[in-house]
Amino acid sequence: MTDAPLVGPAEAPDLHVMSYNIRRRMPVVNPRSSDNWSQRMALVKRLLLSEQPTLLGIQEALPDQLLFLADTLGANYRFVGHGRRADHSGEHSVIFYDSRRLELLDWSQSALSDTPALAGSVTWGNQIPRVIVRATFRDTATGTVFLAINTHLDHVNARSRERSAEAIRELVDRSAVPAVVIGDFNADASGAEHRLLVAKEVLRDSWRVAHERLSEEWGTAPHYRAPVRGGKRIDWILVGDVFEVVKAAINVTRYEGSWPSDHAPVHALIRVIDTRRAP
Numbered sequence: 137m138t139d140a141p142l143v144g145p146a147e148a149p150d151l152h153v154m155s156y157n158i159r160r161r162m163p164v165v166n167p168r169s170s171d172n173w174s175q176r177m178a179l180v181k182r183l184l185l186s187e188q189p190t191l192l193g194i195q196e197a198l199p200d201q202l203l204f205l206a207d208t209l210g211a212n213y214r215f216v217g218h219g220r221r222a223d224h225s226g227e228h229s230v231i232f233y234d235s236r237r238l239e240l241l242d243w244s245q246s247a248l249s250d251t252p253a254l255a256g257s258v259t260w261g262n263q264i265p266r267v268i269v270r271a272t273f274r275d276t277a278t279g280t281v282f283l284a285i286n287t288h289l290d291h292v293n294a295r296s297r298e299r300s301a302e303a304i305r306e307l308v309d310r311s312a313v314p315a316v317v318i319g320d321f322n323a324d325a326s327g328a329e330h331r332l333l334v335a336k337e338v339l340r341d342s343w344r345v346a347h348e349r350l351s352e353e354w355g356t357a358p359h360y361r362a363p364v365r366g367g368k369r370i371d372w373i374l375v376g377d378v379f380e381v382v383k384a385a386i387n388v389t390r391y392e393g394s395w396p397s398d399h400a401p402v403h404a405l406i407r408v409i410d411t412r413r414a415p
Contacts, residue, residue, distance in 0.1 A: 139182050139183075141392075142350055142389065143187060145187075147232065149277060150405050151190045154191070154403050155192075155371050160196040168362035179210070180206045184192045184208055190238065192213075197230065206311075214233060217230030219336050229269055229319075237276060237277060238274070241274055244269075245269045266300060268300075270283060282314045284316050285318065287304065290322060301321075305333055314375075316379070320370060321370055324369060339374040341373075341374055342380060345375075351384035351388065352367060353365065353369065356368070356371040357370055363388040373404040373408050380406065380409060381404055383403075385402070
């Protein structure tokens with residue numbers, strides 16, 4: 137029996153976009169800790185099986201967690217992206233997509249640095265490599281071609297986050313097709329990083345422009361504590377101006393009182409409204 141979803145599978149012309157930092161598996165954790173992956177993995181599985189997004193940006197997945205996610209989502213889902221270090225190991229910020237609905241046209245991964253083609257490079261003040269994964273899809277139901285970008289910005293260095301936001305914005309500005317930007321930005325939606333990305337409204341915050349919100353405006357990093365209304369919203373889904381946001385949600389679902397992750401996933405149900413600008 138599948139749990140009741142907050143958003144659930146989308147029917148054309150809608151696309152269900154979801155961003156989820158699943159929290160990396162820590163090597164040493166008290167067996168009774170809320171952070172223990174061996175306890176959380178079954179909850180992550182329940183949540184994903186109920187929601188079944190069309191497009192899913194994952195942050196912080198280690199290789200074994202990535203395999204678990206792929207097995208959970210099943211054969212109809214595929215992913216692009218690799219580890220963020222020079223040898224492609226470490227945490228992954230991959231894009232999963234439902235291949236029954238989305239056709240992958242191309243994809244790439246690059247470092248958020250002055251040398252984006254050099255895997256593992258860091259030049260903007262962050263000590264940990266940060267990356268973007270970008271993929272171009274064709275929606276087989278509507279024919280729409282769009283760019284998807286998934287990222288996880290630095291948790292310490294504000295300069296790195298702002299340079300990263302500028303780099304993402306430049307990619308969106310250069311794109312010939314509309315964009316969807318997914319990620320854990322490690323900055324509140326009131327900050328400079330958000331302002332850089334939504335300047336001139338080429339990208340819009342799905343939470344702010346949604347016709348319907350299916351939840352309260354919870355903080356998206358509750359850290360296994362009670363959700364906080366009006367808390368920091370550091371996980372975002374940003375969409376190009378050809379997209380209408382039908383619904384948006386911040387998912388604070390817990391199972392028997394336990395969180396699947398220290399982050400709350402965010403959702404947007406979107407559809408193309410300006411067919412002249414969406415190839």
